Amino acid sequence: MNFPRLRGWFEERYDFTDVRDLARKKRVPVHGRELWYYTGGIVLFLFIIQVLTGIALAFYYVPYFEEAHKSVIEIVTKLNMGWFFRSLHHWVAQMAIFVLFIHVFATLLLKSYRKPRELLWVSGFFLLGISIFFGLSGYFLPWDERAFAAVRVATGGAGNLPLIGTWVKAFLRGGIDVTGETLVRFYAFHVCLLPLLTLVILGCHLFLVQYHGMSVPLSYKGKNLEEVPFFPNVLLRDLMIWLVVLGVAVTLATLLPPEIAKKADPLAPAPEGVKPEWYFLFLFQTLKLFPGTLLGMNGETIAIVLISLAILFFFLLPFFDRRSREGERSPLFTAIGVVYLIYFVVMTLVGYLT
């Protein structure tokens, strides 16, 4: 399987010495927390599946409000394996966001964001935001009543941001309310803008991982850790994990295909008991905690401002955590990370169960 003639053809024309050296020299430290380091690779693998299944679905999906719901039903009922591709796309998206959250919290609690890896955290944070927006825009594409109500709430929430809210809401909706224009816009975000942004930021993220090498948790700092080559040892381990993840995704897609709700009617009231996707539940629950008016101001606006500040603080954590930057343990920021994690898990569970 070496294809010597093909290899010779390329080697006559291009110099691969640097790439080969990089692959040969890349080494990964072995320690007790290395399992968390595989989550980044899992997300990358899931993203590749999303691209492939997304392209297959885009061949048949019609991004026009009168046809969108029908085209999704036709994909599921008429196309050979269409139901499976749609279901796989749905479940892989859920798994990707779930693993991405684990990756973010593992990075936070292991302090992998500390100097000199701050930009890795920044690029990873943007990728998380993009993935969530991928989820929201994809959720809307079937043009069903649940998605319609969820997008109305989500874009309406963005409209409560001070100063830029009105502009953000109009930009997302493509008008005053959620309409067919919004569907076209969300489709463009989902298949053009977001993939392009993801490629650029993911490229930067992977480059920074190569540039800085793998981070070692603070508790292992100074210890003489064994190192193994990335090629092929770590890559083969990655491959085994990816196969298990693929198995789980295919099983979920086969046994639990996602439902298709009734076609959205913009003039109908929102259906009762409608809930956003699980990764928005903590925001949804937080909004519920606030009364309609607080201190004479709109309660929802105050909630949105507080949530935005909390997210901004989360984003800037590496720049506040001075002790980690100097290579010392920082229990305060571990506690902050744990509080964020507990809040996210508890609010998501409460939102799911109530």
Place this chain on the structure above:
Amino acid sequence: MKRILSLLGALLLTPASLLAAEHPDLMPSSPYDRSLIYLNLAFFWTALIILIALIRLKLREIERVQAMDAGQEHEKIPTLE
């Protein structure tokens, strides 16, 4: 008679098709198709497990060779003797 039958047929088929449009089958619904799908899922998992076992064997072999190489390199270090 034909008219009555066609009317009855239309009456029976229309609600059925309307229901089908509201609650489309999310995957092939016939028992034969379902059994094929579950059988394929079982084959898929079997193939995955075999593939994982093969990769694991390959990885062990690579690690064994690497450990041997490391030992040999250690022996090749020139000494004063």
